[in-house]
Amino acid sequence: MRIRRDRALSALILLPSVVAVGVFVYGFIGWTVYVAMSNWNSFVPDLSFAGLRNFADLFQTPRFQIDLGNTLAFTLTFLAGCLGIGLLLAVLLDRQIRGEAFFRNAFLFPMSISFIVGGTVWQWLLNPSTGVNLLLESAGLGVLKSPWYTEPRIAIYAVVIAALWQMSGFTMAMYLAGLRGISDELREAARVDGASDLQLYRHVIIPLLHPITLSAAIVLGHISLKIFDLVFAMTGSGPAFSTDVPGIFMFETTFRGNRFAEGAAISIIMLVMVAVVIIPYLIYSTRTEAEA
Amino acid sequence: MTERPRLAKTTLALLLAIAVLGLAPGTGLQAGAAKKLEIFSWWTAGGEADGLKAMFEVYKKRFPGVEIINATVAGGAGTDAKAVLKTRMLGGKPPDSFQVHGGAELVDTWVKTGFMESLAPLYKSEGWLNAFPKDLVDIVSHQGEQYSVPVNVHRGNVLWFNKKIFDENKLKAPATWDEFFKVAETLKGKGITPLSLGDKNKWEAAHLFEDILAAALGAEGYRGLWTGKTSWEGDGVKRALDTFARILNYVNRDHAAFVWDQAAQMLIDRKAAMNVMGDWAAGYFTAKGWKPNVDYGFAPAPGTAGLFVVVTDTFGLPKKAPNREQALAWLKVAGSKEGQEAFNPLKGSICGRTDCDPKKFDVYLQSSAVDFTKNALLPSEVHGSAAPEGFATIFNDILNLFVTNKDVKAAQAALQKACVANKMCK
Numbered sequence: 001m002r003i004r005r006d007r008a009l010s011a012l013i014l015l016p017s018v019v020a021v022g023v024f025v026y027g028f029i030g031w032t033v034y035v036a037m038s039n040w041n042s043f044v045p046d047l048s049f050a051g052l053r054n055f056a057d058l059f060q061t062p063r064f065q066i067d068l069g070n071t072l073a074f075t076l077t078f079l080a081g082c083l084g085i086g087l088l089l090a091v092l093l094d095r096q097i098r099g100e101a102f103f104r105n106a107f108l109f110p111m112s113i114s115f116i117v118g119g120t121v122w123q124w125l126l127n128p129s130t131g132v133n134l135l136l137e138s139a140g141l142g143v144l145k146s147p148w149y150t151e152p153r154i155a156i157y158a159v160v161i162a163a164l165w166q167m168s169g170f171t172m173a174m175y176l177a178g179l180r181g182i183s184d185e186l187r188e189a190a191r192v193d194g195a196s197d198l199q200l201y202r203h204v205i206i207p208l209l210h211p212i213t214l215s216a217a218i219v220l221g222h223i224s225l226k227i228f229d230l231v232f233a234m235t236g237s238g239p240a241f242s243t244d245v246p247g248i249f250m251f252e253t254t255f256r257g258n259r260f261a262e263g264a265a266i267s268i269i270m271l272v273m274v275a276v277v278i279i280p281y282l283i284y285s286t287r288t289e290a291e292a
Numbered sequence: 293m294t295e296r297p298r299l300a301k302t303t304l305a306l307l308l309a310i311a312v313l314g315l316a317p318g319t320g321l322q323a324g325a326a327k328k329l330e331i332f333s334w335w336t337a338g339g340e341a342d343g344l345k346a347m348f349e350v351y352k353k354r355f356p357g358v359e360i361i362n363a364t365v366a367g368g369a370g371t372d373a374k375a376v377l378k379t380r381m382l383g384g385k386p387p388d389s390f391q392v393h394g395g396a397e398l399v400d401t402w403v404k405t406g407f408m409e410s411l412a413p414l415y416k417s418e419g420w421l422n423a424f425p426k427d428l429v430d431i432v433s434h435q436g437e438q439y440s441v442p443v444n445v446h447r448g449n450v451l452w453f454n455k456k457i458f459d460e461n462k463l464k465a466p467a468t469w470d471e472f473f474k475v476a477e478t479l480k481g482k483g484i485t486p487l488s489l490g491d492k493n494k495w496e497a498a499h500l501f502e503d504i505l506a507a508a509l510g511a512e513g514y515r516g517l518w519t520g521k522t523s524w525e526g527d528g529v530k531r532a533l534d535t536f537a538r539i540l541n542y543v544n545r546d547h548a549a550f551v552w553d554q555a556a557q558m559l560i561d562r563k564a565a566m567n568v569m570g571d572w573a574a575g576y577f578t579a580k581g582w583k584p585n586v587d588y589g590f591a592p593a594p595g596t597a598g599l600f601v602v603v604t605d606t607f608g609l610p611k612k613a614p615n616r617e618q619a620l621a622w623l624k625v626a627g628s629k630e631g632q633e634a635f636n637p638l639k640g641s642i643c644g645r646t647d648c649d650p651k652k653f654d655v656y657l658q659s660s661a662v663d664f665t666k667n668a669l670l671p672s673e674v675h676g677s678a679a680p681e682g683f684a685t686i687f688n689d690i691l692n693l694f695v696t697n698k699d700v701k702a703a704q705a706a707l708q709k710a711c712v713a714n715k716m717c718k
Binding site: 041044147155235236238242252 | 371374375378379400401402405492493494545546547548549681682684685686689692693695696697706
């Protein structure tokens with residue numbers, strides 16, 4: 001009896017959020033799919049069925065092709081960078097250095113700043129004529145000067161730098177928590193077996209951090225696939241769309257160009273991209289949970 | 293792994309909170325019995341905001357006791373404001389009156405779709421058909437009825453230059469693009485960037501190209517672009533693109549990092565000698581204490597003497613305006629001599645009306661007002677007058693690609709395709 005009442009109560013408490021999520025998340029996803037397959041490409045709603053034509057048109061648009069390439073380049077470098085820098089910082093901080101709390105907070109702080117603010121600041125910093133180039137020059141390092149985001153070939157990596165600054169602190173915090181969870185006995189055991197520091201990390205600690213790496217990759221991955229605000233504030237579409245991402249294209253197509261169906265189609269493609277990353281993870285985690 | 297269910301719940305709660313927050317804005321606006329008037333624009337900074345305030349003062353004097361809600365969304369050329377406006381209009385919560393560029397932006401987006409109320413009775417009762425030039429009234433009309441009131445006129449095709457740099461090097465403002473290249477070579481030889489450009493928001497490059505198009509095609513050919521009479525794949529457009537590609541050799545290399553006002557600032561900072569921009573740049577110079585014919589010089593953009601690319605800000609009346617009466621009163625002020633004389637000197641534009649007192653305006657605006665009555669008036673594409681917004685966004689995209697790859701053939705094919713897709717040509 002007791003259990004049943006508990007169940008009823010928890011179901012009741014969950015109900016509002018289930019309804020809200022049902023309407024505002026899944027309902028709207030359904031609506032967006034519907035619009036994406038309609039002919040609503042002017043300001044007047046026209047919901048007649050267009051099939052997959054909007055999608056076909058999109059994949060033929062040069063700008064969208066560039067966007068997909070940018071998303072791939074951005075996601076790969078951003079993920080690798082964030083995980084690498086995050087792990088490095090966490091390992092350094094884990095060595096019980098003095099002022100650890102200070103550094104931990106300093107590295108974590110950028111995350112508390114909104115992407116819009118971060119993007120604006122990095123727009124100034126990486127501006128070729130007013131930003132870090134001036135610093136480099138006055139430090140006698142003029143050779144390192146770069147056109148940054150004004151050069152189409154490297155522009156997207158300038159945005160990656162800003163994104164790394166903003167998010168690697170978060171990865172560091174996750175890794176730090178993971179490192180603290182690894183018992184000293186394991187480390188000592190490895191040392192007794194004669195493992196060097198490098199071997200210790202390579203064969204004991206990093207493998208034990210795998211679940212953290214996976215969760216961090218999922219969180220960062222879905223951020224980078226959907227990134228909008230940082231890029232919008234920092235570079236916009238960039239020269240020759242070199243920093244354009246599907247989010248910006250979606251915004252302009254929908255709200256500036258009035259092509260609502262095409263905009264919805266871009267959103268759906270973004271959703272699918274994120275789903276491809278998230279769903280295997282969800283399946284994997286429910287499975288391991290069931291085993292445990 | 294006991295953390296996970298809790299995480300899921302937190303996520304649910306967060307999603308719910310986001311959903312609720314998303315609904316919150318915009319609901320508390322209609323409350324209260326006092327008379328209100330909500331004016332929507334993208335005039336947030338400098339002379340524009342001051343001009344708008346001056347017009348509000350005129351309104352308050354004539355219609356006391358009305359609370360004016362100044363709803364603004366920042367962003368050059370209204371790119372962000374327009375997106376906000378669309379969601380409000382589609383959501384059935386329009387402002388009482390909103391800023392809109394005359395021409396296609398007004399007619400295609402709002403009039404043909406049935407969102408606007410005709411202002412033909414107002415034009416008659418206020419005698420505006422005689423107060424505004426006919427070409428201008430045509431820009432805000434659809435099937436013989438007027439749908440908005442032009443508050444001001446900006447000129448899109450102006451070449452600005454740093455007068456001191458030009459005097460020091462004994463240069464004259466180039467009248468054609470061929471002359472421009474000679475001047476540019478001289479400047480480049482002296483280590484001065486000839487032309488400043490800031491095209492971070494894309495439209496700035498398109499704006500420059502629009503003026504080149506007008507120069508290459510002339511009034512008749514340029515007008516034909518929007519009706520299908522002039523082909524996008526023809527020689528005229530090819531010549532314009534070739535010229536544009538050549539001009540790009542003389543602009544600052546970091547143009548993708550700047551927006552239009554930073555490009556104007558480069559003239560003040562002596563980092564560049566010339567800039568092609570609409571005459572809102574004059575407003576920017578004035579705000580920075582720069583004087584016409586002393587600090588900066590001006591001329592029609594090369595090759596466009598006798599042509600006047602019109603950018604006109606207008607105000608219209610949405611059908612569902614919550615305070616229709618106050619909105620009509622606002623439109624009367626916006627179209628009146630007093631309202632326009634209060635607004636335009638501060639905004640740095642000339643009146644839409646032809647009877648404004650020239651003494652209230654500076655040297656540049658006086659010369660622009662004279663040209664306005666004499667020149668052929670052309671609609672601006674970039675600023676929404678010439679073509680539907682669907683075309684305008686693609687036009688910006690095509691030119692953004694062109695600035696980097698300079699592929700004339702691809703640009704022409706893409707322009708033609710966009711023209712057909714937007715039903716401007718067959």
